[in-house]
Amino acid sequence: MNRIINITLAGLLLIGCSATPEQLNRKEYVKWMTNPANGLIVNKAIDQYQLEVQYRPSTLIALQENYTISAENLKERSKILDNSLNFNFKIKANNPALKVMDIGNQTEQDYFLKLDYFTNGIQQDLKLIDGTDTLNCMFSVFERTYDLAPYVTFNLAFENTVSIQNDQTIYFDGSKLGLGPVYLNISKEKIKNIPTLILN
Secondary structure: OHHHHHHHHHHHHHHHHHHOOOEEOHHHHHHHHOOHHHOOEEEEEEOOEEEEEEEOOHHHHHHHHOOOOOHHHHHHHHHHHOOEEEEEEEEEEOOOOOOHHHOOOOOHHHHHHHHHHHHHHHHHHEEEEEOOEEEEEEEEEEEOOOOOOOEEEEEEEEEOOOOOOOOEEEEEEHHHHOOOEEEEEEOHHHHHOOOEEOOO
């Protein structure tokens, strides 16, 4: 009898744990959010490139800006950041021996054309598909590494009008890199299951 009760209690605990979002401290939260296994980072390899998108909720951005930020200031900063939906868009070379900035270049001028595109033009080729709505990119910030990293990263922001009810799909018109249209999808279930941060 006791064995049956123990099994039942264990089952109820498992159900309760799976239905309730985890609560994580700052270190655990950042680690969880940046783990691709949790579904908030998706990538796709096409031709010589690997494209990656990461969903970045306001809490994560605030922590990455200032890890030791007070709980009160974190809440205030998160409210400001909640005005937009934020993503990281990363472009890597499939071949680790190559640099993204050099792929497809025939002349030195091609390098500077690509640099100008990444700095000033790529924003027009990025959109967010949210259900039946397609949103333009409000801004794209190119994080230039001066070829010190084997990838290039863009911070993207899109208008945030309602709570997330649909999958979030980043559309990239990759024609200027010799690619076709690219769709990178992040499941709404993965977003809704983000753990809560323990504020202390």
